[in-house]
Amino acid sequence: MTEQEQNGNEESEFVIGRHPAIAALRSKQEINKVFLQSDAKGEIIDEIVKLAKRRDLVIQNSPKQKLDQLSQYENHQGIVLAVAAFKYATIDDLFENAKQKQEDPFFLILDNIEDPHNLGSIMRTADAVGVHGIIIPKRRAVGLTAVVAKTSTGAIEHVPVARVTNLVNTINDLKKDGMWIFGTDMNGTDYRKWNATGAVGLIIGNEGKGISPLLQKNVDETLSIPMVGHVQSLNASVAASLLMYQGFNSRHPLG
Structure with a gap:
């Protein structure tokens, strides 16, 4: 099984970082899964978890190495969202x-x-x-x-x-x-x-x-x-x- 199949959507993109994650969770963006670094803490992380639970999203606690790979080693700040591919307007x-x-x-x-x-x-x-x-x-x-x-x-x-x-x-x-x-x-x-x-x-x-x-x-x-x-x-x-x-x-x- 491929990484994308494990994430549940072959068309997944990723939103990385705390503020972008909050913006996505508050929007109508289709979100497939929340990857949360196991030791991530703080008020913003608590807010992300609350928003994710409100939307009944799967929250997967993951080691930092996992999030590093998903984000292609960008600064993810302990949070990565697997989302549906970004939609373009006309x-x-x-x-x-x-x-x-x-x-x-x-x-x-x-x-x-x-x-x-x-x-x-x-x-x-x-x-x-x-x-x-x-x-x-x-x-x-x-x-x-x-x-x-x-x-x-x-x-x-x-x-x-x-x-x-x-x-x-x-x-x-x-x-x-x-x-x-x-x-x-x-x-x-x-x-x-x-x-x-x-x-x-x-x-x-x-x-x-x-x-x-x-x-x-x-x-x-x-x-x-x-x-x-x-x-x-x-x-x-x-x-x-x-x-x-x-x-x-x-x-x-x-x-």
Whole structure:
């Protein structure tokens, strides 16, 4: 019997870490089993156990080595949840999310982000600023994984992610629906002047290559982040955070 068969679901993913586990247990996420490190203690662990029992979930006390293997040696903090594979949204779901909040759509479009930690961090900021959804490509990019879930510290439960076959076609469809698409470029408009009111989509490029040329040709306007230091580039999640917060500022002005 394989490890996945022992866990009771061949389509299992894993949520690791205490705060992500609490977020998953409080959500409607389908959870198959709770793996708890045998010597794990504390108020948060007590809360996890209480939430798991409330949902009548199987709690398996396990040695640290077991949790290390399940989490692929990430920092699991003594807790791993075996959950059903993370579900992706549709583009319509993203628009519906904005409609329910009675807001103009604000989407994030990620062009081949490969690092799960970057995606998790981006999701965390996206949740904080009220992004209505994230769009990622199906190929050559990280998807929704256990590492992404942990790094997002629960945001994965609140920010819908749509996975599409072709980003260029998707962007053109969004433009037909009245969305204004913004990208990044060294020679673009200073991001501090960005007015993100209305229906907007913001493209964040790959960690090393930036936005692909085909996508760049289809943006309505490019934005740049001015830098005066010796290193003329920012981590993808840091750049995304700056831009998302400028979007938030223009959509929610003071006073």
